[in-house]
Amino acid sequence: MGEYTEQRNRDFMAAYRREMRAMFAKGEEMNVERIIARVVEQEAPGYYVSYRYARRAVGDLMERGVIDRYDGGLRRHSRRDMMIEIGRKCAERMRERGMGLGQALTDVLVSERASSFFMTRAYARQLFYRMGKNRKIK
Known part of the structure; x- marks a missing residue:
């Protein structure tokens, strides 16, 4: 599983940014928890x-x-x-x-x-904050 983790993380963050932009465009109230809740329910590009x-x-x-x-x-x-x-x-x-x-x-x-990213909201939240802290993902 480990060899695909970096790609999954990049794809997750890209999905997070897409969801954030979509919510902004619709004028919806945004917060990290709401965006993460939507992203973890979305399809993922692959199985990683x-x-x-x-x-x-x-x-x-x-x-x-x-x-x-x-x-x-x-x-x-x-x-x-x-x-x-x-x-x-x-x-x-x-x-x-x-x-x-x-x-x-x-x-x-x-x-x-994949039908989802197969991760819990808690893990997705940790991933979001860890990725934001490291700023290696663009």
């Missing part, structure tokens, strides 16, 4: 996970039947939920297109957007 890690995690979830049995809504802030979402998309490709898990996973990781 390596093929190797996802292959192991999704394969394990499929073997244990978690992907097929899971009927609850995703909380969208845990790594497990992210793997379940990836696994569902892989299972769909495997069923509909006859792909193997490896090919389906590659396709999902390369071409799909």
